[in-house]
Amino acid sequence: MGQELAGCARCPIQTKDRLCQTENGKSPSFCPTNNYPAAVDAAAEELKKPEILEFARQASIQEAEGYANKEIGYEQVKPIKPRIQETIEFAQRMKYKRLGLAFCLGLRPEAKIVEKLFASQGFDVVSALCKMGRTPKEDIGVRDDQKINIGCFESMCNPIAQAYVMNEEKTEFNIVIGLCVGHDSLFLKYADAPCTVLAAKDRLLGHNPLAAVYTIDTYYRSLK
Numbered sequence: 001m002g003q004e005l006a007g008c009a010r011c012p013i014q015t016k017d018r019l020c021q022t023e024n025g026k027s028p029s030f031c032p033t034n035n036y037p038a039a040v041d042a043a044a045e046e047l048k049k050p051e052i053l054e055f056a057r058q059a060s061i062q063e064a065e066g067y068a069n070k071e072i073g074y075e076q077v078k079p080i081k082p083r084i085q086e087t088i089e090f091a092q093r094m095k096y097k098r099l100g101l102a103f104c105l106g107l108r109p110e111a112k113i114v115e116k117l118f119a120s121q122g123f124d125v126v127s128a129l130c131k132m133g134r135t136p137k138e139d140i141g142v143r144d145d146q147k148i149n150i151g152c153f154e155s156m157c158n159p160i161a162q163a164y165v166m167n168e169e170k171t172e173f174n175i176v177i178g179l180c181v182g183h184d185s186l187f188l189k190y191a192d193a194p195c196t197v198l199a200a201k202d203r204l205l206g207h208n209p210l211a212a213v214y215t216i217d218t219y220y221r222s223l224k
């Protein structure tokens, strides 16, 4: 506390010369590698827990196995696995048996396919849709004119209930598909098992939120 806000997103140093990438590398004044030694030490301490260590180790191995051509040099490496394949492989590496699928009503066709894929790999899949429980939006103080289908009954998204189902079913790893901004936050907060996000919802951009970032100088310039 007290020092400049950590600002890696603003780092002006070339990637290969950064302190976080190379010993005796360069760093700006807001560099967390320099300014947050306690955070780095605390993380190292946490990583001494066997289950956390194994999770982190397998995630790193999975990361590297997402590339081909490593043997012929860094400049030649290329990605070879889509995220869904990585998710399946990571769950297998971790020897998980029971997976949770927390998904949005709007992505039910996708969830159906994903559920089948995981089941075909031998996993038990527990799935819960955002509208489960049929709790009216009015219960959380939403007015009729703040609903999507004005004048009609509308179930609220209930990510806490989705998480509680996963917790009760003792899922070992939860996969999020297309939960809304904020609803995803609640699911991640209340789920006991570690979670990964297979798809981030973007209703407008086909669940590719970065499309607006890639076109920020053209079609989405009004966001700047």
Ligand code: SF4
Pocket: 007, 008, 009, 011, 012, 013, 018, 019, 020, 021, 026, 027, 028, 030, 031, 032, 033, 034
């Ligand atoms: S850790 Fe430091 S050197 Fe690395 S990106 Fe962040 S600010 Fe730059």
